Amino acid sequence: MILSMSRANTNTSQSSKYSFKELQLQIEEFRQKRDDLNKKTKEYIKELQEIDVKIEEQLNLAKDDYKKKRDYWNSKVKKLKDKKIEYKNILDKFIEERKIIIKESRKGKETQKYVSIKQIDKKIENLERRIEIENLDIIEENAMVDKIGELAHVKREFLAEQQNSDFFKIDRKIQIVKINLKKIYEQLSKWSNKSQDYHAKMHDVYQTVNELREKKKTLEEELIENKKAADAYHEKFLRVMSKRKKESKGKRPSYASKKPRAPKKHRTVRNEELEKLKQDKLAAALEKQKSGRKLNLFEARLILERSKE
Numbered sequence: 001m002i003l004s005m006s007r008a009n010t011n012t013s014q015s016s017k018y019s020f021k022e023l024q025l026q027i028e029e030f031r032q033k034r035d036d037l038n039k040k041t042k043e044y045i046k047e048l049q050e051i052d053v054k055i056e057e058q059l060n061l062a063k064d065d066y067k068k069k070r071d072y073w074n075s076k077v078k079k080l081k082d083k084k085i086e087y088k089n090i091l092d093k094f095i096e097e098r099k100i101i102i103k104e105s106r107k108g109k110e111t112q113k114y115v116s117i118k119q120i121d122k123k124i125e126n127l128e129r130r131i132e133i134e135n136l137d138i139i140e141e142n143a144m145v146d147k148i149g150e151l152a153h154v155k156r157e158f159l160a161e162q163q164n165s166d167f168f169k170i171d172r173k174i175q176i177v178k179i180n181l182k183k184i185y186e187q188l189s190k191w192s193n194k195s196q197d198y199h200a201k202m203h204d205v206y207q208t209v210n211e212l213r214e215k216k217k218t219l220e221e222e223l224i225e226n227k228k229a230a231d232a233y234h235e236k237f238l239r240v241m242s243k244r245k246k247e248s249k250g251k252r253p254s255y256a257s258k259k260p261r262a263p264k265k266h267r268t269v270r271n272e273e274l275e276k277l278k279q280d281k282l283a284a285a286l287e288k289q290k291s292g293r294k295l296n297l298f299e300a301r302l303i304l305e306r307s308k309e
Contacts (some may be wrong), residue, residue: 002157027240027244037230045298048296051216055212055216058212070195079194084185094170094173094174117158124155286303288292
């Protein structure tokens with residue numbers, strides 16, 4: 001009977017020893033997995049903070065550089081377009097005045113039937129070409145030469161009259177306006193290209209920001225899942241720790257009670273220090289939220305936990 005009880009005690013002791021060892025292995029496993037996941041959580045938070053910095057830098061670049069430069073050139077283009085309209089109206093007005101002068105000139109002197117030097121030159125060129133390419137007799141050729149002389153005389157008279165004529169003055173004004181309009185169009189093209197260039201750069205920056213935000217969203221989702229997994233392993237760790245404590249209670253050798261333990265006072269002090277640190281972080285987060293500054297995930301979580309409490 002005594003031998004049977006001895007064997008039972010031995011089996012119970014071995015079973016308890018085996019159970020304690022299994023619990024210890026689980027504790028180490030859960031602790032390691034929890035710590036690995038917590039480490040990954042810190043990496044996620046660091047990467048998210050880096051993305052926030054990049055987003056802020058890109059937005060500042062778009063706002064303080066590209067947008068300002070684009071708006072600057074857009075402003076200059078707008079003013080130049082207004083000037084273009086002004087010059088086009090002036091040109092239309094001068095052209096109408098020239099039409100009236102031409103109409104009046106056709107009622108006057110014979111020399112004024114040629115409304116421009118170009119028309120006289122064209123007639124002279126046509127006659128000279130006919131003399132060169134056509135097979136003319138001497139009489140026809142002499143007649144054309146005389147006609148060319150007459151036109152040259154008319155041209156000289158016309159030039160002399162034009163120097164002080166209304167037609168000459170208005171025609172000069174038209175040419176000046178056309179020259180200015182040409183310069184305006186060239187400048188408009190140049191400045192519009194600059195504006196479009198900075199607008200394209202802004203578009204590229206916002207595209208980059210959108211990509212960063214998508215990456216941030218994905219990381220935040222992964223962070224949440226990672227944190228859930230870490231919390232789950234922490235809960236398992238605590239349950240196994242509790243179970244091991246119950247298993248080992250009353251089964252430790254008498255000398256186990258003599259094993260040095262951290263004084264309760266020291267543990268209480270450390271818990272108070274941790275709680276104070278948490279409260280300081282919470283106060284800083286609340287102040288940051290009040291001032292409208294952006295919170296990081298840790299700060300947001302502290303505020304969320306406080307609201308639940």
